Amino acid sequence: MLPARTDFQELKARFHAAPAAPRTGREPLFPTAIASLDALLGGGLPCGSLVTLEGYGTAGVRSIAAALLAQATRTGLGAIIDGGELYPPSLEAAGVRLERLLIVPAGTPVRAARAADLLLRSRVARVVVMGAVTLHAAVWGRLASLAHKAGAVLVVLAVRAIVEISAAATVCLSCRVARPVHTGTRGIWGVFTGFELQAELRKHKFRNSLTPFVVNGLVGMVQ
C-alpha cells in the first residue's frame, strides 16, 4: 500500500489529466452583462449558485455586485443584506432600479443568515447580496443548497473568503484594482473616474481552466 501522501498526489494528477467534464448545457446561466466576465464564465454565472467576490479594500467587488443587482432588477427583484454600509446613489448610478431592490437591514451574522435563508426559500429575488459573515460551514452549505433550489445567485462579498464559504461556493472570483483612472490634474481639477479591474477566477465547479481577466473602462464616478 502506498503512503497516503503519494496516493493523494497520484489521484490529484489523475484529476488534472482527465478532460473537463462536458457541460450538459442544461444549467441556466445568469448573464452579468459584463462582456469580458461573461466570456470567461461561459455566458454568465450559473443560476442557483453561491458566488464569492473577494478583494481587499478598493477591489471592485461591490461594483460587480451592483452590476449583478442592476441586471436582476431589470425584470425582477434583487435583494441586499445591508450591514449599514450601503450608499444607494452609487447603486442607482450603476443601473440598479432601487424600487425593485429589497434592502434588508441585518446587523448580526445570525440575522443576516436568517434573512438570506428566507429570501432564498421564498424565491422572490434573483440575486441576493450579502457580506461574508462568520457562520458555521453547515449554514453556508445550507444557503448554497437553498440558492441551488431557488435558482438564485447568492453573492457573498469578502476580503478573503474563509474556507467554509469557498467550500460551498460554485464560483470564487478574486478581484483587485489594476489601475485607478483619474482625469484632469490633481486637486480641484482632478476627478477620480473609476478603475480598471483585474479579476481571477479561483474556483468554478463547471470549468477547469481558470484564467485571470481584466475588465476595462470603469467609468461613472459618483461625486
Place this chain on the structure above:
Amino acid sequence: MIVCVRISGGVPNDAVWQEILDALDAVTPLIEDVRCGVAFLDMQGAGGDFAAWSRSVRTALIPFAFSPCVGAGPNRFCAFAAAWNGDGTLIAPETQADALAPMPLVVLECDADTIERLHLLGVTTLGALAALPHGPFVRRFGPDAARWHDAARGIDRSPFIPRGHAITIEAAMLGEGSAQSEAAVIFALRVLIGRICSDLERCGKRASALQVEIELESADTARIDVQLAAATSQERAMLDVLRAKLEGASFPAPICGLRLRALGLEEGGEPVPLLAGDEIDRANVAVVLARLEAMLGEPVRRAHTRAAHPLEERFTYVPFTLPKRDPAGRSEGEPTRLVPQLRLLAVTEIDVRLRRGEPAIVGERAVQHCSGPWRIEEGWFTAPVARDEYDVQLDTGEICRIYRQGERWYLRGSYD
C-alpha cells in the same frame, strides 16, 4: 320630490356631518351630500307628505342639537331655494317660477362679481333674471349663465347623485374559549379570513390591508396592521401574510378573542399577467416582507435618492412596497455599467498631514493621488454643515472619501 336639509348654523367638521348623513338614512336611503351642511333627500316613492318628511328629518337630527332648515321642491334647485327661504317652505310643482320670482340672486350661489354686474343692470331677483332673454344673457355672461337662467325659471336638469355607503367588512370570534397555542390562533384566523374573503367576493372587492385585533384574557387588546403587497380577496394570500406577521409574536396572556377587518377596499378582480415568466409574485413578496419584518423587528426597506449636498442626505429609506407593473421598464440586453461603489463607513476621526494645502499622509499611509476639495456649505437655516471633501488614493491602492470639518479630518467611506 326632493327635500333639502340645510344646517343654518353650520357644522363644525366633516366627521360630524357624516354622522348626520348616517342619521338621515333613517328618512331615505337616497341622500346626496352636496357639501358640509347641505344635503338633498330624494323622497320619490316614499310615503307621506312634506310635513311628515320634515318631522322625520327633525327626529333624526335630535341627537345633534342642530336646527335644520327643511325645504322641498320638484328638483334640487327648487328644494335648495325653499330651504334657503325658510324652514318648512314647500315649492309645489308647476308653481316654481312664481315661488322663486321674489327671491334674491344670492340663492343662485354665483360669484359676487356677477351679482354686482346684474345689480348694475337692475336685475335683483330671480324673477327679473328669468325675464331676461336667454340667448343674449348667456352670450354676455358665459356658459354658466345658461344654468342660472334655467334655475331662475325653476328648471334644474342636474342629476341627483346619491352618496356611497362605506362598506365595513369584518369578522370576529370573541368569547368562545381561549387559545394558548399558535396552531389554535392560526386556525381561528383561517376561519375569520374565510368569512372575510366570502364577503369580499360577494361585494366584488379586494382588500389591500388587514387589521387584526387580539383580545387577551388580561383585558388588553393588541392591534396588528398588515399591509398586503397587492389588493387581494384570496384566502391563501391573506393567511400566509398574517401567519408571517405573527411569527415570533408572543402575548402576555391567553387569547380570548380575535377580530379581523378588511381595509383599503378596492373595486374589481385581481389582474393576472398572461405571460408570467419574469413577473413578480406579489403575494409571495408580501409574505416574505412580513416574515422578514417579524424576524428583524423592523421593515425591509427601499432606498430613495434625492438631491442634497452632504453624502448622508442624498438618500432616505422607506418601507419596501412593490412597484406598479411597468412593462415599459423591461430592458433586457442593455450592457451593464460598472460603477465604483462608495461604501459608507462609520465616521471616524483620522490624522491627516498636509503638503501644499492638500492631504499627503492619511493615518500612516502616503497619498498617491488626491482629488478635491469639493466644498459643502449649507445655510444657517439648516443644521450648518461646512466641510471640504477629498478622494484620496493611498499607497495601499485603497481609494477613500475623507473630509475636513473645521480643523478635524474624518474618514467617510471607501470605494469598492
